[in-house]
Amino acid sequence: MTTQRHEFDPTPFLVEELPPRPRFSLRVRPGNRAALAAALSLELPTTVGHRASGPGPEVLCLGPDEWTVLVDEAAPLVAASRDAYVQIPHSLVEISDREITLRISGAQALTALTTGCPRDIEAMPVGQGARTLYDSATVTLWRDDRQDFRMDVWCSFLPHVRAILDQVLVELRSGL
Incomplete structure (x- = not known):
């Protein structure tokens, strides 16, 4: 029997699709x-x-x-x-039908975003936003709180962006 404890956060960040808004x-x-x-x-x-x-x-x-x-x-x-x-x-x-908004929040939301974004997101103050890239997709990031972001993604790029975020989640859960 070991005395070591292996604790991990099963949900390092959450991704949720927000309701449409004009x-x-x-x-x-x-x-x-x-x-x-x-x-x-x-x-x-x-x-x-x-x-x-x-x-x-x-x-x-x-x-x-x-x-x-x-x-x-x-x-x-x-x-x-x-x-x-x-x-x-x-x-x-x-442009309501052009984009879907994702909320990305949680303890490692910043890590999840920096894996695919060349911009220094950590330097973006709370309450600001920017157009940038996530992997090869043009997105708009809104920083609502320290670990709470919104990402506007063109509908055609949504499957690609979600796949990357899902892969990042798998890697963070496994400790990579």
Whole structure:
């Protein structure tokens, strides 16, 4: 009989598919950003990677003129965009059917993500996000807490990304 104890976490991280939510890609010239933000009743962060969230829309700045916007209801945003377009040219494209959002959380969520991502995810502050790669798939990462992330994955890449995450889970459970 041995006195050694072999303890391991059977679930180093969890992957769950989140319910669909209306999602838009918004583009506007930097000089029109403030006027469009007011017209759409959105906060549009000016720094890439920063996000605005709270009650209502959630907005992530992906570039100097590009944002991902998540809302609870699409119709009010679409109507406001239509009303503002003549005065403030912009592009608002619904991309809800293009992507699936995965929540990746748990003690080794960061490890699971760094296995396939060239970006220094550990350096990403809580409350920020970024467009990056996971293996060969373009994804958007949202860091909600220290070990709690959301990953927006194009539907066509979802089986590939899930297979990699499943393999990472097997390896972490086995102690590799």
